[in-house]
Amino acid sequence: MKFSLYLGKYKGIKVFIHWTFSILLLWIIIANARSGLALDDSIWSVIFILSIFFCVLLHEFGHALTAQKYGIQTKDIILLPIGGLARLEKLPEDPRQELYVALAGPMVNIVIFFLLSIVVYLGGLEIDRLEETHLDKSTIVLYLASANLLLAVFNMLPAFPMDGGRVLRALLSIRMDRVRATQIAGSIGQLLAIGFVFFGLFYNPILVFIGIFIFLGAQAEVSHTTQTSFLKGFYVADVVMSNFPIVAFDAPLSKAIEKLLDGQSTHFVVVKDDMAVGTLSRDDIIKGLQAHGDQVAIEAVANKTPLRLELHLPLEEAFKKMASENTKVALIFEQNHFMGLLDQENISEFIMVKNAITK
Ligand SMILES: [Zn+2]
Incomplete structure (x- = not known):
């Protein structure tokens, strides 16, 4: 606190x-x-x-x-x-x-x-x-x-x-x-x-x-x-993003900045030997840039202990976990296989769609 x-x-x-x-x-x-x-x-x-x-x-x-x-x-x-x-x-x-x-x-x-x-x-x-x-x-x-x-x-x-x-x-x-x-x-x-x-x-x-x-x-x-x-009644699998931008852990931060400016994504998956090892958010990029310049390795500024959630987890639980861990993004796995990315924006969009349908 x-x-x-x-x-x-x-x-x-x-x-x-x-x-x-x-x-x-x-x-x-x-x-x-x-x-x-x-x-x-x-x-x-x-x-x-x-x-x-x-x-x-x-x-x-x-x-x-x-x-x-x-x-x-x-x-x-x-x-x-x-x-x-x-x-x-x-x-x-x-x-x-x-x-x-x-x-x-x-x-x-x-x-x-x-x-x-x-x-x-x-x-x-x-x-x-x-x-x-x-x-x-x-x-x-x-x-x-x-x-x-x-x-x-x-x-x-x-x-x-x-x-x-x-x-x-x-x-x-x-x-x-x-x-x-x-x-x-x-x-x-x-x-x-x-x-x-x-x-x-x-x-x-x-x-x-x-x-x-x-x-x-x-x-x-x-x-x-x-x-x-x-x-209620939905699962992480219903909203997980299987299309997500990736960045290599040893690439310079400038690579991530290029991708950030090039698209809509605000969260990136950091990969090492084909494995998802962390996340890199827009905030991480900006802070890293201010502190170390754009040549620093992505690994140094990425979140290396991201929230990991299971694909079959009820969506409500995932939402609560993200809120209680105070994180906007989670890596989704199914028995240790990386399946994609879940961010709060996703869930908000899902809620908006459901809200529109019920009205
Ligand atoms: Zn009281």
Whole structure:
């Protein structure tokens, strides 16, 4: 993850914190100093924020570890100033699994709320102390307890793709087609997102960011779900390109540049002894040219560990693999025989054609 600090890992799940987080802490310290708060009290508000984010981290682990139970791995968890994000390698398609994975996060905050409430009760703290805005070592537990309750409630708002929206989508998918369920949940999510932005403009700027984040997130997920639904029932073999441009691994980069300018292709197969050993993209060519000039051997700038997929793989799986590996191209094999090239452009065209037919 770019621009992030690696914090450590648990059960194979890496945790990162985004650099913008330091701005949040700095902002709190400056805001406190300007309001004339003593440094001692300022430290308590920083401890408070860090504790909340620790709870957010536990919330994300709630999602990630529940997903792990269903065999879905999580690439990483990243902490952003507006919240946490567990990047699951894929989303559970079974509505029941999606329901449990979505609920697990807010449930963690509910459990923390109850545990801290016991501490508050045993400590003899009175709830009305929350009225006092003073945050110190005697009230921090009380503040944390209420923050966790707030986190659970906020996340359970049916604003897809937030947790509550995922719960809604899962419940709808039990009764209807997943694409339709996603569209409905997405529309409700976007409506709520617009509400957040308006409300945020008057009361809280962070809500504006969260609103925009939800609006775009809903749009992206609806279009992703609709697109992948067109891929169902098809295989890599249905779209693989058997006509593809090749370049020799030991040829100079200038050869690839000639071919790039001569045709429409943006991806080349790199061959060595009649075997496909890598891929060379337009980006690779441009970067290689800038760094080494046009006489460098193609081998030096090519991607020598391209994604390899089987010809009989369902197209949907191939699409997901390419997205999760963040690559636009894959080499296709059938029992170690090289069969051709698959790129995202191919799949997009396939989706456009299917979309046109169904309309
Ligand atoms: Zn969550």
